[in-house]
Amino acid sequence: MAKKRTRKAIMDTASELFHKQGYNATGINQIIDESGVAKSTLYQHFRSKEDICLCYLNETDERWKVKFTSFYEISDDPRELILMSFDFLKEWLIGDNYRGCVFLNIISELADANKKVSKAVLEHKTWLRKFFQEEAAKLTGVPASFGDVVFILFEGALIESQVHRDTHLVDCARETVSKMMG
Template sequence: MQTDIDTPNDTLKKLLDTTERLIYAGGIGATGMDQIVKVSGVARKTIYRHFKTKDELVAEALRKRDERWMNWFITESEKGGTPAGKLLATFDALEQWFFTPDFRGCAFINAAGEIGDPTDPIRAVSKLHKVKLHDYLLQLTKEYGAADPEELAYEFLMLIDGAITVALVMNDRNAARKGKQLARKLLGNRAE
């Protein structure tokens, strides 16, 4: 029998989805608990039963975003087929993302930029996201057979984060195409 009452998992999902959406759109500092309560419809008492602080709530919302974003990014990149094609397809994925109406840059760079304390759980989640992205790129550069897969993965990470930043700060939605051109140069004559 189905009821209109949310299960605890539904409530937590709604809370995390709302928190993620609000902080991505407006920033951590600009998003107060009152706004999270109002938009999510989850009572403050319920929120604090799950999370001791706003930072813990934001960190968990970012963890969920990391899982979803990485799954999407990997799925899109794998469409490149060959090892070189997959590396270049990372920029096709970015281009797709840059043209979405709610694009606000990298949630993890944005979050890390707002939090001064490197031991804060939000910074830890932001760093973990970049480590996971690097590890995926390292997997691709090894498949590609790069002479120095670690260096090439790091260069791709720099290109990806640079393209994201340029797309946001300069409002240049074509930054992924430009990043892809630079990536081709890194791959040399083995590109695609």
């Protein structure tokens, strides 16, 4: 049980630091100091900062998907689900103080330098893109590429809301998608 608490302390600390100050600005020694574990203890749980980052991305992915898909319980109408995804985004951005997308923030720091991290980011974004593609495919009267258009609008609204620290563009993207669906 102590092993789980130690791992959790490391991950809680690393997650907060990665999220607030970024991957590159967070060092192993800072994670060790702020989590209160010995260096050898950290390395018993994680071989590298990359391993900590991968765990952070995987845990974030799991939590995000649970929250994102929670509105499936409200409706099974694809039009409503697509529009509710923008409502979810707006609520999430406000609750997260406009820090933006964890996955995009990490990948922007690492680019292609880290294949494992790039793969984790791509898997998360592919899941979201597939969600929009599958829901859009259930609609009639929209082009086959509509799911990708929704994905692009969603991602663009996410990024610009971080930049502007406002959800107005999420509302604009939602309204555009609604008009496109008819």
